[in-house]
Amino acid sequence: DIQMTQSPSSLSASVGDRVTITCRASQNITTYLIWYQQRPGKAPKFLIYGASSLESGVPSRFTGRGSGTDFTLTISSLQPEDFATYYCQQSYTTPRTFGQGTKVEIK
């Protein structure tokens, strides 16, 4: 199975801050990397596919980058609704695997 490792596991930030979350795959997944946002008590929300393509309706402050094994999700200016847990997932092969999540909390 492909292991997905996110860092950090959690971070504290203020509204307006720029934050970056890292996701590393245990083998080359080219750009088959997905990002989701999950707010408490809600289902995950699809944010980014193909490592860098923004899903329709997702604000442009979200940016995904990377290829191969190393990927990042950056939120350029954190908004109150962005405080949530973020997961990466590889869609290169089955079994699909998720990172352990990064919780973005209010400082």
Place this chain on the structure above:
Amino acid sequence: QVHLQESGPGLVKPSETLTLICTVPDASIESFFWHWIRQPAGKGLEWIGRVYPRGSANRNPSLKSRVTMSLDTSKSQFSLTLTSVTAADTAMYYCAREGGAGRGLDHWGQGTLVTVSS
């Protein structure tokens, strides 16, 4: 927006079989791959498996021997059966749609909580 709806028993006794249904609101069930994911309280997401329009499936090896998935195009539903459940299977279970090959899960149900307890 595609609204997926999970349904299931809520409470299952240890060693019994859990069956969940996901209803797809339109005929799109024949055009996409359909997934099951679960999440224990306070923990991360675990992929259970996916089912294809022609009835083939891929399962997580960690659950493979206990998981069966099927798709019923006439009812626009797909299902998950998990046998010999234990407390470790207590989780929120989600169904989701894969929006295209390798594209990711672009639509999710709201989830159904399954508790395994006697």
